Amino acid sequence: MQIIHVKTKSRPSTVYCGAGAAEKLSSVLSGKDVFVLTDSNVSALYRDFIAEKFAGATVCVIPAGERYKNKNTLFFALEAMMRARLNRKSCLVALGGGVTGDLGGLAASLYMRGIEAVQVPTTLLAQVDSSVGGKTAIDHGGVKNVIGTFWQPEYVVCDPLFLRTLPSREIKCGLGEILKTALLDRDIFDKIFQNKGRLRDFSFLEEITADCVRFKAGVVAADETEKSGVRKSLNMGHTTGHALELHYGRRSHGEYVLIGIWAESFIAEREGVCSAEYAARVRGLVSLAEKRIPHFDGVQEAAKAALLDKKNGRKDSVSMILPKAVGEYAELSLPAEKYAAYLEEIFGGNA
C-alpha cells in the first residue's frame, strides 16, 4: 500500500492506495460520527464489509446509475443526513463509484457549509481518477457536472479488493481514464505499452492506479480549481466524450472518454497540433482498451451538446484538450460549426 498526499491550498488530502488500504478505515474514522453513502449495487455486494467497517454508522443507499446523479438524489442524501442529526464534526463516507463519490462529495460540501468527506472508491474509474482531487457534482438540465463544488476529501481509500467484483466493462471504463493519464505522463505511457498484455491483471491495475493517483495529485496541487489551466489537461478526450455521452447515453463515461480521445486524435492531427504518427499512436493506445469504435448517426446534434461544456470560454466555440506529443497537450478552441463538421467526418463513416 502506498500513501500519496494531495497538497491543495484548501485542505490536504491523504490517499491510501493498494492492497490493505481498507484496513486504514478504522483509524481514519475512529471516534467520528459516520454517515455512509453508497448505492444499491455496492450495498448488496458489500453487506458484510459495510457492517464490519462502519459499525454504528448510518447507511444511506441511493439507486445505482449515472441517471440518479441528480438533484433529487442529492436532496435525498441531504435529508438523510439531517435525519441522522449529523453536525459539523460528522464525517460522510462515499462508498461506491463515480456517481456516489461525486454526489456524496457534493452533499458533504453543502451540509452545514461543509463536513469531512472520506472517499472509498469501488470502481477502477473512481480509484484512478474521480475520487481524487475534490471535484464534486451532479448533472442537471442535460449538462454533465454543471452543479458542483471543489471539496477535498480528508482521505481517499483505494483498495483493489473492490476490483474483484467489477464486471469487465467497468475495467474498460477505468482503462479509459488510465490511458488518458498515459497521454499526459511519459512514464505511465511507456509502462502501458510495456505491459499491454497485462492491462486487465489485478496486480498491474493496482500498480498503475497508484501511478495515476500520484500524477493526478501533482496536477491538483498545482491547480486545484482549474484556474491556471493545468488541471484542464485532465479533460483530454472529455469534450467529445461528454458530448456523445449526453446525446447518446447507454455507454459509460469511461467508454466515451476512450471514444473521445480517439476522435480528438483526428482533430489534433488535422489542426496541426500533433503529427500523423503520434495521432496514430494515440489511437493505438485507445485500441488496447476499446477495439471497436462505434458509428454514430446524427452526430451534428451531439456536437451541440459540446457547446455546454464548462471549458468553453465563448458561447459559440468548443474548447478541447488535444494530445500534442507524449506527455504534452494543447488547448484548442474551434468554432462550433467546424467542430460539428469534424465529428460528422469522423463518425459519419469517413474516418
Add this chain to the structure above:
Amino acid sequence: MQIIHVKTKSRPSTVYCGAGAAEKLSSVLSGKDVFVLTDSNVSALYRDFIAEKFAGATVCVIPAGERYKNKNTLFFALEAMMRARLNRKSCLVALGGGVTGDLGGLAASLYMRGIEAVQVPTTLLAQVDSSVGGKTAIDHGGVKNVIGTFWQPEYVVCDPLFLRTLPSREIKCGLGEILKTALLDRDIFDKIFQNKGRLRDFSFLEEITADCVRFKAGVVAADETEKSGVRKSLNMGHTTGHALELHYGRRSHGEYVLIGIWAESFIAEREGVCSAEYAARVRGLVSLAEKRIPHFDGVQEAAKAALLDKKNGRKDSVSMILPKAVGEYAELSLPAEKYAAYLEEIFGGNA
C-alpha cells in the same frame, strides 16, 4: 466611501462602503458577462437603477421573502443561469437583501463549481452583516442555513442609497446585527451609546455600517470557515434567535437576533458568564432598537429547534455565544432540558 479588504485564504474580497459605492459597479463589471439575481421588491423599486447599471445583463427575479430561500428557488436561479449560457468567467450579481445574497452566493458557488459573485446588498442587515464574509445558504427541512457553502464575493457594494426605500422595520432588523457587533467590539459599543439618539439617521448608519464591515472583515480573515471558533462569535444571540424564528416565524431575522441577545443575557448572567450589571447593559443596548420583547407561548417547543443549530457539538446540547464583558464573549453549551427551562422562565412571564 471607504474601501475595506477582506483578506481570506480562499479569495480576497473588496468591499466598497458608503455613498457613491454603486458608482464602482461599472468598473467592477466592465467586460464581464453579467447575470443579476434580485427579488420582486427590489426589481420593482430599482427598475431604472437596474436598467442603467446592468445594461445587457440577464436579470432573474425571485419572489421576495425568507420562505423562498429554499431548494426550489435555488434551482430556479441555477436553471436561469444555464439558459443564459453563463460560463466559468461569468459573474453573478446578487442585488437585494439577505435572502437574495445568501441564495445568489450559493448559486454562484455551485454553477460550474463556482463563478464570480458580486454582492450588492440593499438592506441594512445585508450591508452590515450577511453580504460580507462569504456565507451562503438556503433553509431546508425546517433548519435555517443548513445547506450552503463558503464562497467569497469578489466585490461587495454597500451603498446607503438603498436605505432610503427601506421600511422602518427593516432598519430595526439591521440594528439587530449592528448591536450584536457592538457587543463584540468596544469602539462600536461606545459609539452606539454616544449616538443613541441618531441610530436611525442615514448619516450615522452609513458610518456605523463601515465600522461593522471592517470589524467583520477582521473576524472573517482570522477564521473564514468558522474552524478556530472566532467567527462563531458573530452568532451571538443567534442560537435563541434562530430557534424562535424557526418556531414562530412572522418577525424578521434581525428582530429575532435582538430578542435572542436579550434572552441570552439572562442565561449569561445566571450561568456566571457575565455580571448582572453587564447583562442589564446588554438589555439596555437591545432596548435602543427593540422596546417591547414579546411573550412566547409554548417556548419549550421552540427550544427543540435550537438542537438543530449548526454550532452544537453534541446532539443533546445547545451551544450559544454569550456576552461576557464589553468586546468579550464566551461559548457555552447547555443540556437541552436546562436550555428549555431557561427559555420557559425568560419568556413564560417570569423574566
